[in-house]
Amino acid sequence: MAEIVKKATRESFGETLVELGRDNQDIVVLVADLADATKVENFGKAYPDRFIECGIAEGNMVGVAAGLASCGKIPFATSFAMFSAGRAFEQVRNSVGYPHLNVKIVGSHAGISVGEDGATHQCCEDIALMRSIPGMVVLNPADHYEMKAAVKAAVEYKGPVYLRLGRLAVESCNNNDDYSFEIGKGITLREGSDITVIATGLMVGEAIKAVDSLAAQGINARLIDMHTVKPLDQELVIKAAKETGHIVTVEEHNIIGGLGEAVAACLCENCPAPLTRMGVKDVFGHSGPAVDLLKEFGLCAEGIEETVKKILK
Template sequence: MADQIKKVATRESYGNALKELAEEFPDLVVLDADLAAATKTSVFRKAYPDRHIDCGIAESNMMGVAAGLSLVGKVPFVSSFAMFAAGRAFEQVRNSIGYPHLNVKIGATHAGITVGEDGASHQCNEDIALMRTIPGMVVMCPADDVEAKAAVRAALEHEGPVYIRFGRAAVPVINDRPDYHFEIGKGSIVREGSDVTIVATGICVDSAMGAAEKLAADGISAEVVSICTIKPLDEEIIINSAKKTGKVVTVEEHSVIGGLGSAVCDCLSANLPTRVKKLGMQDVFGESGSAAALVEKYGLDAEGVYKSVKEFV
């Protein structure tokens, strides 16, 4: 049955969304750093070659080019791997885009350990932490194809800098429902529960839902909160859920330092002191291996999350 679930890599969603939105947003231009085939901006380039700029392997310079384009009325979407977009070009993102609060969008693909065989050098588990620290930067990490496309549209409609994190590996489509609604800064309860709250982002939303099913079989009622926008965080949904359950577990394909878990802890320590367990990369680098094997090894699959939550509860 699991094999019949539709799976799409959110980097594919990114490329498709840019192409689909190009006519509606005539000022949209796309920049890439010699990685269009991997980031999937090649889909946009094929349809709108005059609105796609390959800046070469010069990510820091590309951020400056994007800043300039935004100042003449264009809405640039800058694309590269998360390790380069958030890591290598951090200074330019901070000083050339964040400080003047320019209308630049950053599409960072190949984030987290699901980059797989490319190994620790390319598995960026620090990008959410880095981007959260830049004043005024919106930070999003979509869970699936539906949410990724919605996030790209929301970024284009938002005035100001936005960072969106996309993945390399194909992941289950879980938001394909008629009542799905996306808004920057709003989370959603994807499963009601009363014993523990699982707050998840990105690919870990699917893992959290799978874990909740397993917990239910043990008589533990888990509420699953899906958070796409890590900044600004939907504090209300987290506080209300924590009030109900009294225990919170965060799950992310990112370091437990500075990411979703830290944002949730900041929120709860200030508003509703609650026990929190953070699941993610525990202050370690990743390693080379298949995406599935790595997600399992670091306890971020449904079974791993289930075991951690059960132990915590």
């Protein structure tokens, strides 16, 4: 069993890039004036000739990344999700997605947990935007170990990848020795037959607390860590729907266009089943302490537990 680690996934991302950069000379990191916030400053110190500061020009950064990819490099274009997925959307679509180039778009500080930065920076639309680009893989790792595995998988994958990073420190949950990461394959963290909770990113840790609390009350909820939102593990979703009935999705993202809609489409086309989507319900966030905001939006263990109880009642 690996050590329990509590840190933000953006930190794990930065550490892993440095590690992989030692042996892979093709990895190049581009940043838009946010090296410290996205935790790639150490990559720049270790490999200054493979670190490009593009300034506050995210569209240009993605264009440069596309050029590097066309020359055989593996560029990571990093910024806040609001900028790498939002401001640079046209360049990501036309310069990376359309030619299907091997560029890794990195969106840090995603979701409500950005906290005090407020609504303008709390990007809850990035997964929807990136899912809409043909051929784009969308990864939203839950913890330290999953982020390390996801970065490695992104490097090995030949094609465009969107990688979502969190600002808030979270306790690791994928510590078990048999943990295995594969793009497009969800992980069943808890078995159960009464209902299924499918969570992604930061919400996986909260869902674990909720499911364990429910188990102590005699409610056996299955829990799936869906680290890959696209391509979705449809086989796992269908299996859960057939065996447990009701599905609850939990995401730190707008319920429009995110994990919930991906699961809804899968169920409608393959195995109709009741679905409840937990997430940001088509509203903007606002400034405040991250933990308090998550509770306000119901994106916490207590909110998940209460939702499951209401469904089963």
